[in-house]
Amino acid sequence: MLRLNNTFATLALLATLAPATALAEAGPREVKLETNHIHNSGDSWSMFGAYTDGLNTQGIGYAQDLDSKLSVVASYHFGQSGSEHYIPSGAGTNEGFIAAFTAHQLSAGVRTDLDKALLGWFEPYGSVRATLLVGVVQLDDDPEQDDNPNQIQAVSYAPGARVAAGLSSSMPLGPVEARIDGEVGYAYSLKMSAGELGELQFSGIHALLGIGVRF
Amino acid sequence: MTRIILSSMGVLALAACGAWDNLPHQHDNSWNQALWDADVTATADGVYVRLPGGEASVSAAEDTGWYEDYYYYADSSRPLGKLVRITDAGQEDKQVQEVNLGQAGATRIEVAPDNATALVFARQPACDTKDEDIQTMEECLEEGDSIEWNSKLHIVRDGASEASLDLPPHLNAISFDESSQFAVAFMDTSNPVQVDPGSLANVSAIQLIDLANPETGLTSINVGYGVERVLFTDGGSKAVVLSESKVVVIGLNGEDGPNVQVTYHLALDVDDDIRPKDADLTPDGSTAFLTVEGSGDLYALDLEAESINIVDLDASPADMIINDQADRTALVYASRAQVDLLDHDLMEVETIELDEPASDMIEFQTSGHALLYNSLSSSYKDVYKVDLTTGDIQEWRLKSAPTHLVITEDESLAVVFTNTTSNGNYGVEILNLTSESGASTNLESPNKPIGLALTEQHALILLEGVNDLLQVNLANGSTTAIELEDSPLGIGSYGSDKFWITHDAALGLVSFLDPSNPDDLVSVAGFASTGLFSQETPLAGQED
Numbered sequence: 144m145l146r147l148n149n150t151f152a153t154l155a156l157l158a159t160l161a162p163a164t165a166l167a168e169a170g171p172r173e174v175k176l177e178t179n180h181i182h183n184s185g186d187s188w189s190m191f192g193a194y195t196d197g198l199n200t201q202g203i204g205y206a207q208d209l210d211s212k213l214s215v216v217a218s219y220h221f222g223q224s225g226s227e228h229y230i231p232s233g234a235g236t237n238e239g240f241i242a243a244f245t246a247h248q249l250s251a252g253v254r255t256d257l258d259k260a261l262l263g264w265f266e267p268y269g270s271v272r273a274t275l276l277v278g279v280v281q282l283d284d285d286p287e288q289d290d291n292p293n294q295i296q297a298v299s300y301a302p303g304a305r306v307a308a309g310l311s312s313s314m315p316l317g318p319v320e321a322r323i324d325g326e327v328g329y330a331y332s333l334k335m336s337a338g339e340l341g342e343l344q345f346s347g348i349h350a351l352l353g354i355g356v357r358f
Numbered sequence: 359m360t361r362i363i364l365s366s367m368g369v370l371a372l373a374a375c376g377a378w379d380n381l382p383h384q385h386d387n388s389w390n391q392a393l394w395d396a397d398v399t400a401t402a403d404g405v406y407v408r409l410p411g412g413e414a415s416v417s418a419a420e421d422t423g424w425y426e427d428y429y430y431y432a433d434s435s436r437p438l439g440k441l442v443r444i445t446d447a448g449q450e451d452k453q454v455q456e457v458n459l460g461q462a463g464a465t466r467i468e469v470a471p472d473n474a475t476a477l478v479f480a481r482q483p484a485c486d487t488k489d490e491d492i493q494t495m496e497e498c499l500e501e502g503d504s505i506e507w508n509s510k511l512h513i514v515r516d517g518a519s520e521a522s523l524d525l526p527p528h529l530n531a532i533s534f535d536e537s538s539q540f541a542v543a544f545m546d547t548s549n550p551v552q553v554d555p556g557s558l559a560n561v562s563a564i565q566l567i568d569l570a571n572p573e574t575g576l577t578s579i580n581v582g583y584g585v586e587r588v589l590f591t592d593g594g595s596k597a598v599v600l601s602e603s604k605v606v607v608i609g610l611n612g613e614d615g616p617n618v619q620v621t622y623h624l625a626l627d628v629d630d631d632i633r634p635k636d637a638d639l640t641p642d643g644s645t646a647f648l649t650v651e652g653s654g655d656l657y658a659l660d661l662e663a664e665s666i667n668i669v670d671l672d673a674s675p676a677d678m679i680i681n682d683q684a685d686r687t688a689l690v691y692a693s694r695a696q697v698d699l700l701d702h703d704l705m706e707v708e709t710i711e712l713d714e715p716a717s718d719m720i721e722f723q724t725s726g727h728a729l730l731y732n733s734l735s736s737s738y739k740d741v742y743k744v745d746l747t748t749g750d751i752q753e754w755r756l757k758s759a760p761t762h763l764v765i766t767e768d769e770s771l772a773v774v775f776t777n778t779t780s781n782g783n784y785g786v787e788i789l790n791l792t793s794e795s796g797a798s799t800n801l802e803s804p805n806k807p808i809g810l811a812l813t814e815q816h817a818l819i820l821l822e823g824v825n826d827l828l829q830v831n832l833a834n835g836s837t838t839a840i841e842l843e844d845s846p847l848g849i850g851s852y853g854s855d856k857f858w859i860t861h862d863a864a865l866g867l868v869s870f871l872d873p874s875n876p877d878d879l880v881s882v883a884g885f886a887s888t889g890l891f892s893q894e895t896p897l898a899g900q901e902d
Contacts, residue, residue, distance in 0.1 A: 187891035193385045225382035230392050230864050240864040243381040281381055282887055284864040285844070292843055292883035293865040294378050339454075341436075341891025 170208035173322055175355025177204045179220050182347030191224045191244040198224040200246055204353050217251040240284035247277040265310040276301040280337045297340055303332025305349050319358040326351045394886035396860045399467040400852045402474050403516050404445040405868060408464050409886055436889045438463030443517040446870035446880040454885040455517050461898040462510045472538035475569055478512040482898055495895040513572050521572035527552045528559045535590035540610055541567040542597060544585040566616050577616050581606040586634045591643030598646050600634040605659055620664050641682040649675045667705055676717040683726035684746035690716040692734055697744055710749050714738040722769045731760050736777055743791055754789050754796045766812055771832050773817045775807045788832055799835040809849035811857050813873045820846045843881045
């Protein structure tokens with residue numbers, strides 16, 4: 144699992160950075176570690192996380208200034224959530240099952256930085272991004288058995304978009320600048336079809352926190 | 359650029375496929391019922407499986423190492439439930455087919471004798487509002503309106519609903535005529551009865567369903583309170599409805615439609631409450647015999663002369679069969695060691711003494727015999743084969759009391775599951791019914807037998823907690839194990855010569871066995887996950 148996800152992350156990063164790099168040949172760059180919340184308050188999400196409203200992801204972000212106010216931004220995020228479901232004995236079948244959701248999210252867009260003087264240490268910004276969520280649904284009712292016939296998997300895509308407003312702060316750190324970002328906004332994505340299982344939709348409040356370097 | 363992105367996405371899809379050895383499960387959910395009803399229903403064209411919904415509320419607790427009694431509703435996740443048909447034929451992705459019941463969810467299934475018609479009891483939600491903008495159950499609930507559940511009966515053939523009828527919910531039982539042309543829905547008070555709040559249900563009426571012409575709808579006929587049983591004469595020309603203190607004969611093929619032909623009152627005084635217990639018709643349909651609760655009276659209703667004879671028996675019989683070849687009725691008693699044989703012409707009873715009481719009988723279809731045993735008491739171990747013409751008896755003595763008994767199609771052997779024997783093992787005995795010395799083959803296991811099906815030469819037996827199907831040679835008792843995918847729950851026949859086996863698997867698992875090729879089991883899995891992520895439930899008339 145870890146090896147596959149590493150492969151995915153590498154490929155995703157390449158796919159994310161390629162267009163951004165092609166768009167901008169000069170100007171300062173940023174590389175950040177990020178954590179993000181992908182919102183899902185639908186009832187179906189209870190299959191993967193009871194009493195949660197989506198999943199938190201971790202990933203890497205990249206930005207490159209086009210000019211002093213405008214940057215292209217891109218990111219790759221990865222996250223997982225799952226539940227173990229228990230079926231009561233005497234209900235016919237008494238084995239439970241695990242339902243797991245793995246998210247790979249790509250995003251790319253632009254960020255505009257506003258006047259730093261507005262908030263002292265903090266620089267407000269706004270961003271608009273296109274997103275692509277690749278979701279992997281996995282159900283397994285006998286995790287101890289490698290070739291269990293009830294290993295059910297569905298992979299689906301959901302394109303979407305998100306808008307956010309945030310604050311960033313940076314300080315010199317040797318030859319580079321350390322930078323921290325925090326933003327909230329709204330994300331919308333189309334429904335993900337998981338075949339016969341049904342549909343999932345990740346839309347709602349978006350929140351992101353990033354920390355990295357600018358050089 | 360576009361090429362780079364598209365090719366990257368293709369690789370992403372492959373890379374996204376996860377492994378199975380360490381799935382994340384930070385949370386715990388506890389369901390109050392299974393995702394599928396393992397009590398499946400088989401017809402000639404497949405196995406129908408209910409995927410329950412509705413009351414499937416989910417309790418949840420964070421994985422803190424101890425259980426918190428949190429509850430929330432997951433009703434909008436597959437709230438109606440679904441019905442699927444499973445077959446072993448065709449491509450793998452075509453083996454599970456959802457049966458479209460409109461906006462209704464299946465609650466129960468009954469199969470007609472033709473083995474092709476399934477009657478599916480269903481419930482269909484409606485929103486108690488005049489707001490025409492409300493199109494889903496979820497919108498209805500969000501607006502604070504209540505959901506009303508309407509009772510439906512779907513006639514399903516070959517995996518498709520051919521008709522949907524508005525069946526009052528209190529009609530909870532159904533009887534079919536042998537040709538499967540007619541069915542009668544009635545209220546069985548021995549099972550839970552639901553009456554719609556705010557309504558007045560006519561519990562004295564039955565509903566006749568013309569299965570051959572379902573578009574004619576339901577025909578309501580008043581017959582009396584407390585219907586116990588509905589019988590049909592051969593050819594389906596009459597229905598005989600047994601209710602409290604009353605028997606009503608209904609002609610089914612009249613020019614003006616079904617009509618009551620005659621009513622027999624079983625009691626002269628309305629204060630006498632006579633409840634039919636068991637009933638059957640003579641093969642020519644001329645006479646109906648019925649026993650009553652708590653009484654030794656056997657009522658013989660002459661359906662042609664429209665008269666009643668009452669035969670005085672020693673007690674209320676536990677079981678009754680009417681045999682064509684012998685032209686006699688056999689009756690046994692739970693507490694009396696005797697079998698009574700009633701001659702249909704003379705209405706005289708011949709009593710044959712037994713060593714032990716018998717509570718159950720199996721009628722032989724090809725000869726005038728019956729097999730008698732006692733399933734009500736663990737003290738009695740005798741099995742008797744009775745010649746209903748001569749009264750001759752052959753006896754077998756089991757090692758322990760029988761719990762389940764079936765006879766082979768050629769009626770030469772019986773396979774019996776028994777309680778634990780003196781050494782603590784469960785017994786399986788094969789009785790040679792043609793033997794004059796009570797010959798049998800005895801098998802024992804520490805595991806409880808939970809399923810039995812018969813082929814011409816073998817008994818297919820499931821044992822609790824054992825992941826094998828045991829194929830027992832009926833001639834010599836030798837056993838061959840057929841490995842199964844998972845621990846089994848039940849077995850039954852499917853089509854003309856195959857068998858289904860259900861397994862203890864939360865996401866659904868049914869195997870199909872062709873006895874001529876036992877190593878080639880076909881397993882169909884995962885069907886119970888169908889529709890688990892449904893988010894909206896359209897109301898009737900608001901289909902997508």
